[in-house]
Amino acid sequence: MSEEEKKRLNQSAGKILREAGLDFEMWKDYDWIKKMDYVGYADYYLQKCYKRISIDKELYSKLVKLDTRLGTTSSEQLFVCLCRTDRWDIIKV
Secondary structure, eight states, X not given: OOHHHHHHHHHHXXXXXXXXXXXXXXXXXXXXXXXXXXXXXXXXXXXXXXXXXXXXXXXXXXXXXXXXXXXXXHHHHHHHHHHHOOOHHHHTO
């Protein structure tokens, strides 16, 4: 993957998280996410929204797709998702 593509994916994920109301600063990226022990952007979203009543399935799905393109495996995503929620509609993503 080119640096330009990686930058574009990081910008897309950051925009999604900020639109969801999370305080995700512009300088944070996938490398930061991994360094902070999140599996990816979707994991970050689930952990930050853990206490919220509603988790947006469509938003979560977009973040999973971005994570996959950035290198997070499906098995990593599923494992962390099962640790964060028991909502079947989110787990199926």
